[in-house]
Amino acid sequence: MAALEVSGSIEGIGLMRALTLEYHDVIEGDDWNASGFPGRAAASYKISADDFSAHLRAMRQVSEDRRLLAGTSFPAPGDGDAVPVLLTFDDGGASACPRTADLLETQGWRGHFFIATDRIGTPGFVDAAGLRDLHRRGHVVGSHSCSHPLRMSGCSTEQLDREWLESRDRLANLLGSAIVTASVPGGGYSRRVGESAAAAGYRCLFTSEPVMRVATTDDCLVMGRFTLRRDSTAALVHEFVRGASWPRHRQWVTWNVRKALKAGGGSAYLAARNRLFGDRHDPDSGPA
Secondary structure, eight states, X not given: OOEEESOSOOTTGGXXXXXXXXXXXXXXXXXXXXXXXXXHHHHTTOEEHHHHHHHHHHHHHTTTTSEEOSTTEEEOTTSTTOOEEEEEEOTTBGGGTTHHHHHHHTTTOOOEEEEOGGGTTSTTBOOXXXXXXXXXXXOEEEEOOSSOOSOGGGSOHXXXXXXXXXXXXXXXXXXXXXXXXXXXXXXXXXXXXXXXXXXXXXXXXXXXXXXXXXXXXXXXXXXXXXXXXXTOXXXXXXXXXXXXXXXXXXXXXXXXXHHHHHHHHTXXXXXXXXXXXXXXSOOOOSOO
């Protein structure tokens, strides 16, 4: 398939659309703390290996109508009406390689894996050898910041720059390759977050805003995502990938209600949510 690669000028690419699905860890058995951040809040964004396999089969049923792609490629102008579908995995939990990569490759697909670099090689997280293996196998490895701030949009400019630059450099040194993709931890996007990422050399930044439009900030694509959680069914994934509007609209409404509560409640909202889940802190990277 001919594709328009994200290189050189990206002027006008903001008119494009893509469907990006946001996952986290893929868990064997019932130990939800085995991969990624611990706690009930984080576990709500993790999915069993059996359920993830069912999701992939549901995608395969409609894959002739929607393009599942790796990298940051889009159908070239005039290449039909196909909407590209990208699969992303946040945090860098130990399940990324080999489990998640193996399951994707059974369908011939590749994913985007976004890594919180301070966690590399710590319990529950992928190590340097696993990241090199992902890269070697054709999966995209990108930044999920260094420390995974709970509210990225609340960071100072100095901290934002450090989170993007240091994570980029660590991954580039590990993989021997430029790092040009990233995702925002906690989904807390703001224009300032995007400007800092663009200044750090990222060409594609994924948020958790549930939209399909591809926007731009400076010379960086900004792409929304639709989050799949532990209770997301294969039937729901099928509807997303076939292009049904209702699951996108439902998630957009829920997201914006939460966004308004967070904006109004600030730290009080996070404290209340942590009490609900019984966690001392909330490290999940979904739409908190």
